Amino acid sequence: MKIEVWSDFVCPFCYIGKRRLEEAINQFEHKDQVEVEFKAFELDPNSPIEPTMKIHEALAKKYGMSVDEAKRANENMAKQAASVGLQFRFDDMMPSNTFDAHRLAKYAKTVGKEKELTEKLLYAYFTENKQLSKKDVLIEIAESVGIERAEAMKVLDDNTLYANDVRIDETMAQQYKITGVPFFVVNNKYGISGAQPLETFKNALEKVWEEENANSPLQNLSSDDAGVCTDDSCEIPEK
Numbered sequence: 434m435k436i437e438v439w440s441d442f443v444c445p446f447c448y449i450g451k452r453r454l455e456e457a458i459n460q461f462e463h464k465d466q467v468e469v470e471f472k473a474f475e476l477d478p479n480s481p482i483e484p485t486m487k488i489h490e491a492l493a494k495k496y497g498m499s500v501d502e503a504k505r506a507n508e509n510m511a512k513q514a515a516s517v518g519l520q521f522r523f524d525d526m527m528p529s530n531t532f533d534a535h536r537l538a539k540y541a542k543t544v545g546k547e548k549e550l551t552e553k554l555l556y557a558y559f560t561e562n563k564q565l566s567k568k569d570v571l572i573e574i575a576e577s578v579g580i581e582r583a584e585a586m587k588v589l590d591d592n593t594l595y596a597n598d599v600r601i602d603e604t605m606a607q608q609y610k611i612t613g614v615p616f617f618v619v620n621n622k623y624g625i626s627g628a629q630p631l632e633t634f635k636n637a638l639e640k641v642w643e644e645e646n647a648n649s650p651l652q653n654l655s656s657d658d659a660g661v662c663t664d665d666s667c668e669i670p671e672k
Contacts, residue, residue, distance in 0.1 A: 434463070434641060439472040439606050439616040442531050442554045442565055443480075445510050445521060445667060446660040450615040450628035451555070452517040457634030463642060471551050473535040473602040474614045476664055480530040482566045488526040496666060509669050513628075513660065514559070521559045529558060530566040532599065537571055539595035540588045541580060549578040613663035619654075620645065627659030 436454070440447035458464050484491065493503040507523040514521040534554055541550040553574050557563040563570050568589045575585035588594045609618065617625040619641045625633070637654045660669050 434466055434638070434645075435468045435470065435620055437470050437472050437618045439474040439602070439611055439618075440614045441474050441476045441662075442534050442551075442558055443529050444474075444476055444614050444662045445514065445559065446628040446662050447615040448519060448555045448559055449514055449517055449660070450617075451552075452519060453628060453631050454617065454634050456517075456631055457638055460635060461638045463638075467638070469548070471538065471547060472605070473538070473599040474606055474611070474616075475531055475535070475599075475603065476614065476662055477528070477530075478532065480528050480566075482530050484527045484529065484564075484566075486527070488523055488528060491528045506667075506669070510660075510667070513669065519559065522562055525562040526559070527562070527564060529564050532596075533568065533571060533589055534565045535599045535602075536595040537575060537585060537588055539598040540584070541575070541578070544580065544584075546578050546580055550575065550580070553578050613661040615661070623654050626655045627661035629656060629659040633659070 438451070438454070440451070454469070458467050458469070461467065486494070489500050489503045489507065492498070492506070493500045496503070498506075504523075507521075511521040511523060538547060538550055538554070541547045554565060557570070557574050558565055563574070565571065568586075571589060572582060572585045576582050606616070609616070609624070611626075613626065615626075615628060619625070619637065623637065623641055625637055629637075633654070633656050640654065660667065
C-alpha cells in the first residue's frame with residue numbers, strides 16, 4: 434500500500450495530520466506493507482525569503498483579522514497540536530518561503546533521508562521557530578539527519594537542482610484538484626483531505642487493504658471535521 438502525502442513545511446495541519454497518520458499506521462495489522470511518500474506543495478509560493486513580521490501579524494494582515502484574533506486562532510491550533518504530542522510555538526514564529534526546503538527534501542529522497550528530513554523540517558519550524566528560507570538553517574537541518582554538508586550546499590546553491598521535481602508534484606496536485614493540504618492519496622485511488630481524526634485514518638487503511646484497486650479514480654474517505662490549510666486560510670472545524 435502506497436500513501437502519497439501532499440504537504441508544506443509551514444502548514445500546521447500537515448504536521449498534525451502526519452502524526453495521526455503515523456499512529457494509524459502503527460496500529461495497522463499490515464503496517465510493514467505501507468509505504469509513505471511525501472509530495473511538495475507550497476501554500477504560499479510568494480512568501481518572502483526575508484519576512485518582516487511575525488506569524489500573528491502576518492496572518493492578521495493576510496486574512497483581514499485583528500492580531501488578537503490571529504493569536505486566538507493560533508492558540509487553538511497549538512492545542513490541537515498538543516493533543517498529538519506536538520509543541521507549536523507561535524509567538525516567535527515567522528512566515529517562511531519553503532521552495533528551497535522542498536528542493537532539499539527531494540534530494541534527501543535520493544539518499545534515503547526523506548522521512549527524517551521531513552520530520553526535522555516540520556519540527557524546526559513549528560517548535561524551534563527556525564526560518565526555512567535561510568540556506569544556513571537548511572544546511573544545519575540537513576546535517577542533523579546525516580546528509581553531507583557539501584551535498585546540501587550544492588543543492589541549495591543551484592536554484593535549478595530538484596526544482597523540476599517540486600513542480601512535478603505541484604502539477605500532479607492540480608491534476609488531482611488538490612487545493613489544500615494535507616492531502617493523502619492511497620494507491621492512486623483513494624483521497625483523504627485534511628488532518629483527519631485517528632479513526633478516519635485507521636478505517637481508511639482497513640478499507641483500502643480490503644478493496645485494493647490501483648486503477649480506479651479517487652474515492653473520498655474524508656470526514657467533515659478535519660482541519661485543512663489553503664493559501665487563503667487554516668480553518669479549525671467547530672466541534
